[in-house]
Amino acid sequence: MIKVSVLIALLAGVITPVSNAQFQFLGDKTAISLSYDDALVSQLENAVPALNSHGFKASFYIIPTSQAIKTRLEDFKVLAKQGHELGNHSLFHPCSGSKLHREWVTSEQNLDNYTPERAIREVLIANVFLQAIDGQTQRTFTPPCFDTQAANKDFIDRLKAHFVAIKGVGNDNGQSVLWAPVGVSGQQLIEYVKGVPQDVRLINILFHGVGGDHLSVSSHAHSQLLAYLAANKEHYYVDSYINIMKKAANN
Ligand SMILES: [Zn+2]
Numbered sequence: 001m002i003k004v005s006v007l008i009a010l011l012a013g014v015i016t017p018v019s020n021a022q023f024q025f026l027g028d029k030t031a032i033s034l035s036y037d038d039a040l041v042s043q044l045e046n047a048v049p050a051l052n053s054h055g056f057k058a059s060f061y062i063i064p065t066s067q068a069i070k071t072r073l074e075d076f077k078v079l080a081k082q083g084h085e086l087g088n089h090s091l092f093h094p095c096s097g098s099k100l101h102r103e104w105v106t107s108e109q110n111l112d113n114y115t116p117e118r119a120i121r122e123v124l125i126a127n128v129f130l131q132a133i134d135g136q137t138q139r140t141f142t143p144p145c146f147d148t149q150a151a152n153k154d155f156i157d158r159l160k161a162h163f164v165a166i167k168g169v170g171n172d173n174g175q176s177v178l179w180a181p182v183g184v185s186g187q188q189l190i191e192y193v194k195g196v197p198q199d200v201r202l203i204n205i206l207f208h209g210v211g212g213d214h215l216s217v218s219s220h221a222h223s224q225l226l227a228y229l230a231a232n233k234e235h236y237y238v239d240s241y242i243n244i245m246k247k248a249a250n251n
Contacts, residue, residue, distance in 0.1 A: 022251040023175060023201035026237055031202040032193070032229060033241040034058040035167075037089060037142060037180075039066040042212035044075045046219040050210075052082060054230040059241040061089035061142045064129040073133070080134035085240040088130060088141040088163070091122040095145035102145075111147050116155035123159055140241045142167040142206075165245035167204065176202035182215045186224025189217070193225070193236075202244060 023031065034051070036043040039062045051058050060079065062069065069076065080086050097105035098112050107113060123141065131137060141159065146168040148156045156169050168178060177200050181189060189205070196203055205225075209216030229236050237244075 022248055025247045025251045026201060029235060029237045030196070030200065031244045032236050032238045033202060033204045033244055034238065035061055035087070035142065035204065035206045035241060036210070037061040037206055037208055038093070038214075039063050039068045039076070039089075040209050040213040041068045041072060042209045042216065043207070044068070044072055044079070046211040047207065047222060048075075048079050048082075048084075050219070050223050050226050051084070054226050054238075056226065056229070056238045057083045057085070057240045057243065059085040059087045059140065061087040062126075062130060062133075063089050063091075063093050064126055065092055077133055080136070083240075085139060085242045086130050086134050086136070087139055087241065088123060088126050090119075090144050091126045091129075093144040094119065094122070094147075094150075096147045096149070099145075099147075111150050114150035116150045116153045116158070119150040119155040120158055124162065127162065138164050138242065138246075140165045140167060140245060143169070164242050164249070167241065175200060176204060178204040178206065180206040180208070180215070181217055182208070184217060184221060186221040186228075189221055189225040190228045193228070202248075204241070 034056065036047050036058060037060075039060065043060065047058075060076070062076065076086065092109055094109050094111040094114060095102060095105050096112050097107070097110035111119065127139070130139060141163045143156065143166065148154055148169055156166060160166060177196055179192060181192070193203060207217055207222065208214055210222045211219030229238050
């Protein structure tokens with residue numbers, strides 16, 4: 001799972017380009033991609049009802065081997081049917097154990113022990129699994145921990161052909177920002193969205209737990225952000241990451 005060290009970097013407001021996408025389709029609006037990573041029960045319990053109450057579509061980056069997939073598979077099928085994206089987050093959530101504060105990475109899960117071929121293979125197996133759940137042949141990928149190398153070799157480049165977009169990699173000239181909030185208030189979430197520079201076209205907000213589980217934001221804070229976005233539809237275009245990136249690619 002994404003851990004504190006990653007979050008500190010993200011909380012610092014790191015600007016993470018995603019691609020060379022074009023965002024003219026937005027007009028004067030800013031795109032908002034809400035994602036829910038790691039396949040957690042609290043997302044099903046708290047985030048999905050809140051999203052659906054506003055008609056917002058989001059992206060759920062699934063770990064096929066996670067506990068929630070075993071126990072709540074039907075619920076993930078339902079949210080896919082509702083129009084949310086099931087995104088790829090690899091098969092076992094491997095991350096590089098040699099980076100700072102990665103003591104939690106087990107040797108099995110350590111990307112430093114992988115070859116690029118193994119990393120690629122596991123991501124592509126996850127795609128097959130996700131297609132079995134939702135019937136979709138297109139989706140986006142969020143690399144676990146945003147790590148892009150296995151055994152010091154890039155494995156992302158060869159995956160690009162398999163996805164509509166890969167979050168957190170590439171260069172879009174600062175058109176997007178990315179934040180993974182933890183333990184913040186609704187007002188802080190809203191202030192973040194309001195404070196993003198005007199030339200930014202896409203705001204990625206990555207949630208983990210919502211009202212429970214790890215790296216969480218309260219249900220109340222999450223709902224406050226969604227209510228703010230719903231009340232300001234003339235300024236914000238909220239959609240799944242795949243829908244936003246498809247529109248950008250077709251622009
Ligand atoms: Zn993750």
